[in-house]
Amino acid sequence: MERRYASHPNEVKQFDTARLRQEFLIPQLFTPDKLELVLTHEDRLIVGGAAPVNGEVKLETDLKELGVAYFLERRELGAINVGGPGSIVVDGTEYELGTKDCLYVGKGSREVIFKSKDAAKPAKFYLNSAPAHKEFPTAKTTLAEAESAALGSIENSNERTIHRLIHENGLQSSQLVMGMTQLKTGNMWNTMPAHVHPRRMEAYMYFDLPEDAVVVHLMGAPDETRHIVMRNEQAVISPSWSIHSGVGTSNYTFIWGMAGDNKAYGDMDAVAMKDLK
Template sequence: MQRITTRYSSSPRHVDGATTDELRSQFLIESLFAEGEFRGSYIHDDRMLVAGAVPGDDDLVPSGFEVLGTESLLEHREAGIINLGGPGSVVVDGTAHDLDNFDTIYVGRGSEIAVRGKGARFYLVSALAHTTYPTRVILRSEVEPVVISDDRGAGARRLYRVIWGGGEPTCQLQMGFTVLEPHSVWNTLPPHLHPRRTEVYLYTDVPADARVMHFMGEPSNTRHLVVADGEAVIAPAWSIHMGAGTAPYSFVWAMAGENTDYGDTSGVPVTELR
């Protein structure tokens, strides 16, 4: 089964006077993961597509994308796929690539994909591509994390960059994940903007009785979303993004847009938030 929704571009004015339901409808992607289904959202900001794919007993093969105007998902696109569940495989052009928890595969434009492995939980992010780069597997065990210490606050974390401008080439996709240290709650502090890119946060490993308070909006006009496990938040170029959890959690970050310069950000001091 396959289901793709559409999220149209938004402006800062979308948050002025918006109700909680209106904010969630515009910026929060819910119910991405269901066994035997490929569920996603096509985001008009930078033409990103994010999806959850949970295979059952049989291979799950995404095909027929009316929203893209193509039969194949990656006819004009590249993708990063990360496994957030038990062991599974991503099949690319007939070749199976095994992925354990937090292992990632980059798939170049023009490939056909399927996923398999009951108990696996795949999260896919796709962006438009102007050329084809080779498929490659990035194992968590082979990635040296960026260790971010925070002796003063509660934001110590390990940041894993798996698809990014400092590694193997991509057209525009960047992707990675961040794991918070014990007793830390903040995932990105201070917050920042990406004036030339769109970013999506997918929260994972959030206990069923916990939530993440995700902050968004312009620095001078902030709002928040209450986010559960397996839910994603769209951060347009004009919106900050940061969050604090009520229990330990991790999140997957992904970007697409003007460039693949990981450092192309605009920091926002906490003292400027309103």
């Protein structure tokens, strides 16, 4: 498991492109038959991916990094399948997950195994894990069951649907919040006007992008913005003080995950367009 340290806005504004990518971009999430994990000290969130192809992939790592006897002893996990049909086995109970289905795995779960139904169309499980102070039951949801809202307009190139999956009115968790936003054809912008989350951090994972397309992800303090060019199935860490928005060369889908002081989706501080620099 790779470790990333927390950052200060006064330091980050001096980073060049290579340093920004080194600190915040997670370029490789899905390696066949492997588990990829990045631990950020921004609220101790773990971002990763499991890509079972020819065999099973287990949720396991060097436990010294976490100081526990097993991965979810004091953590919870959100998994969203962005690949073909698959399943997740949690302590002997198997949950079938189709494309874009979500599974919440509660604190105290000892064994988590990721599987694909077809090696020719393997599942890809995008993972967020946060520290947890309370146990909640493992449960599955789908986009059809999610709390969804249509936002934006074609005039502003940001017509999109937000699906809230793990949140205060959906799958219950200790502190983890996860969901998915789908942009409609012909729309490229997300989350603009921008905002910050002083009480929690966030991570984005962009997918459903054509091979030659990119997303220009905007980050940084509102008056010291920076950008990271991202490609399909890459993730980015967003500190609590940073804006997090993006524009693509085509429409796309992204998964957002948050961890911090509360689970209220609307807890954000808006940034006026005139204040962006």
